Amino acid sequence: MSTLTKIMVAVVSSVFLLSPVAFAGGNLAKQKPIEVRLDMGKDSAGDHKFYPDKLTFETGKLYKLVLHNPSDSKHYFTSPDFVSRVYTRKVQVMDDLGAGAKQIGEIKGAVSEVEIYPGGTTEWWFVPVATGNATVWCHIKDKDGKTHRDKGMEGMITIL
Numbered sequence: 001m002s003t004l005t006k007i008m009v010a011v012v013s014s015v016f017l018l019s020p021v022a023f024a025g026g027n028l029a030k031q032k033p034i035e036v037r038l039d040m041g042k043d044s045a046g047d048h049k050f051y052p053d054k055l056t057f058e059t060g061k062l063y064k065l066v067l068h069n070p071s072d073s074k075h076y077f078t079s080p081d082f083v084s085r086v087y088t089r090k091v092q093v094m095d096d097l098g099a100g101a102k103q104i105g106e107i108k109g110a111v112s113e114v115e116i117y118p119g120g121t122t123e124w125w126f127v128p129v130a131t132g133n134a135t136v137w138c139h140i141k142d143k144d145g146k147t148h149r150d151k152g153m154e155g156m157i158t159i160l
């Protein structure tokens with residue numbers, strides 16, 4: 001082997017030895033969170049939709065899902081297929097929306113459903129652990145007998 005070949009073999013070998021290996025990255029729940037906002041309805045009464053109505057997450061990343069309800073009625077975030085695919089680190093109840101918001105409550109442990117009151121904001125910190133699709137909806141029933149889901153309050157979550 002020529003000297004040049006030996007040097008090239010040494011360089012190539014060291015590149016492989018120093019390459020990052022695809023192990024799980026330690027405590028996944030302590031990453032810097034990726035913030036995603038979901039508005040439940042809009043200002044006007046009777047606007048029963050999620051904004052946006054499609055959400056995509058990736059397994060292994062920490063998310064802070066900011067659930068905000070700017071409308072004048074209560075709304076649920078109900079999605080059994082979603083909660084079965086995520087590890088919940090915590091849910092924080094906030095006194096406001098945005099950078100100056102203060103945390104006024106914290107729930108730890110598995111969460112199956114979240115209800116947000118008019119004007120309220122809650123931050124759901126989670127790490128998706130399984131891929132798949134999940135429908136999210138609001139099951140509140142109005143006086144006319146129809147649920148908010150019947151009126152369009154339904155969204156699709158994709159976990160990649």
Ligand SMILES: [Cu+2]
Pocket residue numbers: 048074075076138139140148153
């Ligand atoms: Cu609703």
